[in-house]
Amino acid sequence: MKKYKIKYQDKNEIKELIFETKNLSNKKLPSNIIEIKEYKNYFDFTLLKKRRINDKKLNLLFYELNLMLQANINLSDALDILIKNKKDKNIIAFLEVIKYSFSNAKPIERNLDEFYINNLVISFLKISQNNGNIALNIKALSNLLLENYEIKKAFIKAISYPILLIISFILSLISIFLFVIPKFKMIFSQTSTELPLATKILLKTQYILENYFLGIVLFFCSLMILFFYLYKYHEKFSYFIDKFLIVKLFLIKEIYLNMQLYKLFLVIDIMLKSNYEFYKAFISSRILLKNKYLLDKMYLIDNLLQNGKSINDSFFKTQIFDDIVLNLINTGEVSNSLCITIEEIKKIYKNRFNDKMNLLTSLIQPIFLIVIMGLILWIVLAIFMPIWDMGNMIKV
Numbered sequence: 001m002k003k004y005k006i007k008y009q010d011k012n013e014i015k016e017l018i019f020e021t022k023n024l025s026n027k028k029l030p031s032n033i034i035e036i037k038e039y040k041n042y043f044d045f046t047l048l049k050k051r052r053i054n055d056k057k058l059n060l061l062f063y064e065l066n067l068m069l070q071a072n073i074n075l076s077d078a079l080d081i082l083i084k085n086k087k088d089k090n091i092i093a094f095l096e097v098i099k100y101s102f103s104n105a106k107p108i109e110r111n112l113d114e115f116y117i118n119n120l121v122i123s124f125l126k127i128s129q130n131n132g133n134i135a136l137n138i139k140a141l142s143n144l145l146l147e148n149y150e151i152k153k154a155f156i157k158a159i160s161y162p163i164l165l166i167i168s169f170i171l172s173l174i175s176i177f178l179f180v181i182p183k184f185k186m187i188f189s190q191t192s193t194e195l196p197l198a199t200k201i202l203l204k205t206q207y208i209l210e211n212y213f214l215g216i217v218l219f220f221c222s223l224m225i226l227f228f229y230l231y232k233y234h235e236k237f238s239y240f241i242d243k244f245l246i247v248k249l250f251l252i253k254e255i256y257l258n259m260q261l262y263k264l265f266l267v268i269d270i271m272l273k274s275n276y277e278f279y280k281a282f283i284s285s286r287i288l289l290k291n292k293y294l295l296d297k298m299y300l301i302d303n304l305l306q307n308g309k310s311i312n313d314s315f316f317k318t319q320i321f322d323d324i325v326l327n328l329i330n331t332g333e334v335s336n337s338l339c340i341t342i343e344e345i346k347k348i349y350k351n352r353f354n355d356k357m358n359l360l361t362s363l364i365q366p367i368f369l370i371v372i373m374g375l376i377l378w379i380v381l382a383i384f385m386p387i388w389d390m391g392n393m394i395k396v
Contacts, residue, residue, distance in 0.1 A: 008033045016235070050116035051090045055152075058118060059145045061091060066142040069135040075102060090115070102129065120144060120263075123287045127267060130284060133274040140270050144263065151357060159361075162368035169372050176379065181206045188386055195386055202382035235292075243293040246320070251363075255356045256291075257320070262349035263288045264298075269346050272339045279305055294320075311338075324348065 007016050008030045061082070068078035079099040086092050094115055101108040108125050121141065128137040185203060188195060195203075209216075230237040245256050264285045271281035282305070286298045297318040304314035312330040315321050321329075325345055332341030 006030065006033060050114055051093065052116045053088075053090050053094060055118055055145070055149060057088065057091060058121060059142075059149050061095075062121075062138060062142040062145055066135075066139050069138055075099075075134050098125065101125075102134075105129075118145070118148075119290065120148070120288065124267075126287055127271075127284050133270070136270050136274060140266055144266065154357070154361060159364050162365050165368060165372055169375070173375075173379075177206050177209055181383075184383055193386075196382070198378055198382040199386050202379065239292045242291045246291065246293050251356065251360055255353060255360060257294075258349050258353035258356060260289060260291060260294055261320075262346060262353055265342055265346040265349060269339075269342045272342055278311060278338055 064082060065078055068081065069075065073081075076099060079095050083092055083095050083099075086095070094112075094117075097111045097115075098108065100106065101111045108129050109122050112122055112125070124137055124141040124144075128134045181202065185206070188199065188203070231241055232238070246253055249256075267285035267288060268278070268281045271284055272278065276284075282298075283302065286295065286302075289295050289298060297320055300318055301314045304317060305311065309317075311333045312326060315329055316326055325348065328341040328345050328348075329338075332338035
């Protein structure tokens with residue numbers, strides 16, 4: 001018996017149904033089905049057996065493939081050239097699966113199930129297989145992978161120095177709590193005066209770390225494991241986290257939302273340039289989104305468009321697009337120039353993402369430094385304030 005989760009539309013509402021069956025084809029299913037997927041509530045250990053291809057190799061691979069396709073080499077020949085020139089067994093197998101899927105019109109997402117790779121790759125290849133404009137989609141994928149790589153590199157560069165400082169500070173802190181504070185603790189216990197609040201907190205922290213350090217580490221590790229388990233296998237919890245990322249989390253929400261919407265309009269732009277109608281382009285672009293809160297918004301747009309609402313009204317109802325974007329959509333819809341306005345919207349979200357990302361990286365280092373300086377000041381004052389008080393008592 002297998003469990004399946006079906007998402008379907010009923011009276012302008014998106015509903016979900018979970019049931020067990022041996023054969024899905026023999027089961028009576030609701031109408032207006034949006035999505036069917038196998039439902040699991042346990043750890044998927046098959047991930048450990050999947051072939052891994054890191055992002056750097058994928059970036060280079062699709063960069064080469066894009067150059068070949070732009071040089072008017074057909075996909076099959078380009079894949080053959082790459083297969084002959086590559087030595088990595090996982091990459092060769094990956095290219096062979098792509099060639100087989102495109103040559104035999106087999107669902108590429110199923111054939112690539114044995115690989116653990118960036119989800120963007122699978123989504124773009126699926127879109128390419130569905131709409132047929134392979135060269136344009138591979139070019140977009142190559143550019144997007146390179147942008148993602150540059151973003152990660154810039155972010156790592158921005159946080160590397162603060163992280164190094166934090167690691168050094170933590171090691172110093174452990175040394176202070178294990179070797180320095182116990183000696184001062186004996187001195188403080190001999191004084192009759194009341195200790196300052198900072199010193200009391202320091203001594204209490206030292207006691208907790210000395211006696212419960214292992215338990216604290218195990219607690220936080222268990223908490224992290226529980227969080228990832230619930231996010232992956234508990235629908236309501238994962239929806240809450242996805243909504244929190246979009247709506248509540250300061251600064252991060254803007255970075256995350258702008259990145260997701262940039263990818264959405266990137267695909268819409270590609271398909272409009274390939275002479276697809278807007279609705280078809282919009283439906284295909286949803287493949288790139290994994291955030292459940294955003295997907296619900298996209299399903300709302302889909303439902304409104306199917307019920308005859310205008311594109312502008314449908315996007316307005318979601319309450320996630322601002323006036324500038326809505327005005328551009330309305331202009332494109334009225335003037336029948338969506339291809340032009342969607343390209344501008346894509347640029348807007350890309351620029352917003354870059355601006356917010358630069359702001360975040362510029363804030364990380366000073367914030368970390370202020371926190372570290374605050375902790376150092378607390379420890380210094382907690383140790384020396386009682387000593388200063390004892391010195392004043394001796395003078396008197």
